[in-house]
């Protein structure tokens with residue numbers, strides 16, 4: 001699946017806050033148990049990931065609704081096996097839940 005989501009890097013590793021903590025609206029692509037980010041669909045077509053980032057490996061990742069995050073609605077949290085944590089913001093409940101399902105099943 002693919003589409004735009006807001007993304008915020010919360011933790012770089014266990015108990016280590018991410019340095020860049022701002023929200024970005026990114027074109028997200030979920031394939032083969034990996035989540036890759038692009039600035040937009042054109043950059044996906046060109047094969048150019050956002051800021052040259054490596055895809056996130058979703059095996060052994062944990063994904064759940066970010067119940068503690070109160071500043072936005074429709075946010076879910078992804079914790080990777082390396083301890084890093086990311087928040088993702090969907091435009092509505094339905095979009096958030098379909099990504100949550102997709103990422104959980106990956």
Ligand code: I3P
Pocket residue numbers: 020021022023071
């Ligand atoms: C961050 C930006 C984020 C904010 C974060 C700030 O500043 O304002 O939106 O997260 O707060 O550090 P900057 O853009 O200058 O990097 P929230 O939207 O979740 O508040 P935080 O450090 O408390 O996570």
